Amino acid sequence: MANPALEARPDFMANAYRPVREALMAAHNEDVDQAVDRLTSYWQIEHDQRVEAWNVEQEVQAREAERIQLEQNQREEEDRQAQEAEAERERKETEKKKPKISDFNEDQLPPSIVAPRPSQYAIQKLTVFEYVELWYFSLEGCAEALRNSRSQADDTYGITTAHDVLALRPVAAVRASRNARADHELSFGEFLQAKNVFLKNLTQAAWPDKHVNALAKFFWNIENHPICNNENGNLIALHYASRIRRRWHDDLKSNPGTVFNISLINETLMNTISFEVNSSIQAKAIRKVSPFALTLELR
Structure with a gap:
């Protein structure tokens, strides 16, 4: 539809409008100029209405076009933000998978x-x-x-x-x-050296402080137990430590809540193991002298 504001006013004096002029002249008892003025007035009113309708329609279309453009811009912005968010998520995932290396102190010497x-x-x-x-x-x-x-x-x-x-x-x-x-197959010196490395690695493995402290006290009590001053004392202490530490781990796994305190030395068990160890050593000594003697083996 063309813009009516661009339309030119018709020439109502033209022969094409003669029947209309004459009809108006007869109906209103007017001369030709008055009839032309009347036609011009009628046309102007209708023309102004069409121009106003055109302008309203153009404004509606403009608002609709603006709304569509805004929605398109919003969709494009949402798509852009979504793409950026996805790219950032992928970047973080990639960053997580990348190997990490810690910083270091340029002024700190290596450990002794x-x-x-x-x-x-x-x-x-x-x-x-x-x-x-x-x-x-x-x-x-x-x-x-x-x-x-x-x-x-x-x-x-x-x-x-x-x-x-x-x-x-x-x-x-x-x-x-x-x-x-x-x-118990380690030497007492190997046992003492190994338990130090063992305790250090317990801490690095994030063992609870309560458990690490109990084990540290356990090893200290083994190392300083009076039995170590006796003949075969170190071997007896090793057998006690080997047996009781294994039992402690078994109980931690199968009997939670009822596990004994490993740092406390059970003197009854220590004496029992002392008897077993000494008996085994004595039996081996007897066997060397008499292969027919009854042998007692420590189990």
């Missing part, structure tokens, strides 16, 4: 002592609060771990169980050493 590092198997056992032999924390155990360590990740995995949940872990973290020895 570097503690031996046990195997991944031993560390994994501590992480899930399971029993592990002290041998893994001895100089021998840490030396074996160092020999078997690799500078790159091992892509061989094995199945392990933690809290009744199966999980895949590197073989190095689930495979026990064939050279591992029970606690």
Whole structure:
């Protein structure tokens, strides 16, 4: 529809309008000029109405176009924000997966002592609060771990169980050493050295302070027990420590809430083990003298 404001006023004196002029002249008893003025007036009124309607329609269309444009702009802005949010989420996810490296103090010297590092198997056992032999924390155990360590990740995995949940872990973290020895098979010196590394790794494995303190006191009580001053005393203390620490871990796993305090020495058990150890040593000595003698073996 064309803009009516651009229309030119008709020439009502033209022959095309003669019938209309004459009809108006007859109806209103007017001359030709009056009839032309009347036609002009009629046309102007109708023309102004059409111009006004046109303007209103243009305003409505303009508002509608503005509304559509605003909605489109809003959708585009929402799409842009959504894309930015998704890009930021992906960036954060990628950032999480990137290996992290800690900062360091440029003025701080390296430590004077570097503690031996046990195997991944031993560390994994501590992480899930399971029993592990002290041998893994001895100089021998840490030396074996160092020999078997690799500078790159091992892509061989094995199945392990933690809290009744199966999980895949590197073989190095689930495979026990064939050279591992029970606690009572260590020398007393190896036992004392290993327990220091063991306690340090307990803290790094986020064991509760209550448990770490109990174990620290347990080892101290073993090391300083009067039995160690007796003949075969160190061996007796080792057997006691080996047996009671294993039982403590078993109870922690199967009897929560009723577990004994490992730091307290049970003198009755210590005396029982003393009798067993001394009897076993005596039996071995007798066997060397008489192969037919009744032998008593410590179980």
